[in-house]
Amino acid sequence: MYTASTMRPRNTELGELLKGHTPTLLLAVLRDGPLHGYAIAREIERRSKEALRLGEGSLYPALRTLEQEGLIISRWETQPAGPARKVYALTETGAAELIKRMRSWRDFVQAIEDVIGGIPHVQQPTGTLSG
Amino acid sequence: MYNSRLEHYLDEMERPLTRLSAETRREWREEARQHLLDLVAAHEELGASPQEAMEAALRQFGDARQIGRQLQRAAQEQTMGPGAALALFSPLLIAAILLLTGCAYAYVLSGSLLAYTVLQWAGVGAFLAVPILGGWRVGRRRSARRLGRPALAALALPTLLFLPIASVFLIPMIGSPWQGATPDCRWGLLWFPMAVASQMAASYRYRRLKSHA
Numbered sequence: 123m124y125t126a127s128t129m130r131p132r133n134t135e136l137g138e139l140l141k142g143h144t145p146t147l148l149l150a151v152l153r154d155g156p157l158h159g160y161a162i163a164r165e166i167e168r169r170s171k172e173a174l175r176l177g178e179g180s181l182y183p184a185l186r187t188l189e190q191e192g193l194i195i196s197r198w199e200t201q202p203a204g205p206a207r208k209v210y211a212l213t214e215t216g217a218a219e220l221i222k223r224m225r226s227w228r229d230f231v232q233a234i235e236d237v238i239g240g241i242p243h244v245q246q247p248t249g250t251l252s253g
Numbered sequence: 254m255y256n257s258r259l260e261h262y263l264d265e266m267e268r269p270l271t272r273l274s275a276e277t278r279r280e281w282r283e284e285a286r287q288h289l290l291d292l293v294a295a296h297e298e299l300g301a302s303p304q305e306a307m308e309a310a311l312r313q314f315g316d317a318r319q320i321g322r323q324l325q326r327a328a329q330e331q332t333m334g335p336g337a338a339l340a341l342f343s344p345l346l347i348a349a350i351l352l353l354t355g356c357a358y359a360y361v362l363s364g365s366l367l368a369y370t371v372l373q374w375a376g377v378g379a380f381l382a383v384p385i386l387g388g389w390r391v392g393r394r395r396s397a398r399r400l401g402r403p404a405l406a407a408l409a410l411p412t413l414l415f416l417p418i419a420s421v422f423l424i425p426m427i428g429s430p431w432q433g434a435t436p437d438c439r440w441g442l443l444w445f446p447m448a449v450a451s452q453m454a455a456s457y458r459y460r461r462l463k464s465h466a
Contacts, residue, residue, distance in 0.1 A: 158284075158287075158288075159284060159288050160287070160288045160291040160292070163288075177313075177314070177315035177316075177320075178288065178292070178313055178314050178315065179266070179285070179314040179315035179316075179317075179319075179320035180315055180319075180320060180323060182281070182284070182285070182320070182324060183320070183323035183324050183326070183327045186324065186327040186328070187327050190327070198280075205283075205287065207284075207287060208280070208283075208284045
């Protein structure tokens with residue numbers, strides 16, 4: 123049965139962590155080929171196993187910025203069925219930038235992991251404090 | 254009802270986009286509409302009624318005004334705006350005036366009043382045309398980041414051209430800078446600091462745009 127929560131974000135903490143990394147995600151999903159805005163949003167959801175869900179309207183300002191930086195290009199494509207759609211594709215500069223950002227991200231993740239370590243084994247409390 | 258809700262939402266989103274051309278706004282609206290209709294269809298496939306699907310799609314797309322403002326900010330970064338464009342192109346403007354008025358004074362020295370008048374009016378024409386055509390139109394339509402440092406360097410050349418122009422046309426004619434100079438020549442001597450100031454303003458604007466990248 124349909125409920126309004128069916129397509130809401132599942133994890134707001136991930137949403138917070140996502141801030142600032144949207145351009146990298148956009149470049150990454152465009153690496154495999156040109157996509158339109160709706161398909162980009164679905165691809166991010168699919169790859170993240172629905173953990174990452176963006177405010178979909180906010181994809182477009184990010185796409186516009188990437189386009190003006192020359193990292194992606196856009197064009198209107200006629201569809202076999204339905205109206206023409208604007209699709210975005212990675213440029214060579216964008217592909218190089220993606221590699222750079224991926225390296226930075228991995229360095230960052232590695233550094234954080236080095237600090238926080240692995241997930242600790244959760245132990246049952248052995249006693250309680252009493253006054 | 255279904256369509257009017259969508260159109261109202263798109264209107265709200267479009268409202269802040271005052272600095273985008275009508276064509277860009279139309280394209281953006283079409284792109285957003287298609288995305289929203291895809292979302293509506295997806296929600297309907299999951300069992301929502303058309304009205305529920307529309308509301309869920311709009312919620313998922315985000316706050317219309319906020320998206321509009323984000324797009325507007327992106328557009329502001331993309332285009333320089335008239336002030337910055339004028340600053341960027343003013344070295345060119347100043348060089349054009351210098352060249353024309355410098356030539357005009359040379360003709361005055363040779364005694365041709367007609368040439369002086371024609372060239373003075375050409376100077377006025379350049380004064381109006383360069384910022385309007387170069388600064389306003391080109392500056393608003395081209396990406397500020399793509400214009401980039403090479404273009405700024407190229408535009409700095411006219412500023413540097415002041416020195417040979419001044420040494421050839423202005424300084425020999427007026428002797429010491431302020432003694433015995435005509436009012437036009439005194440203003441002419443102010444063009445150099447003006448050119449430097451405008452170039453600095455343009456460079457500052459460029460650095461700010463780059464730091465926002």
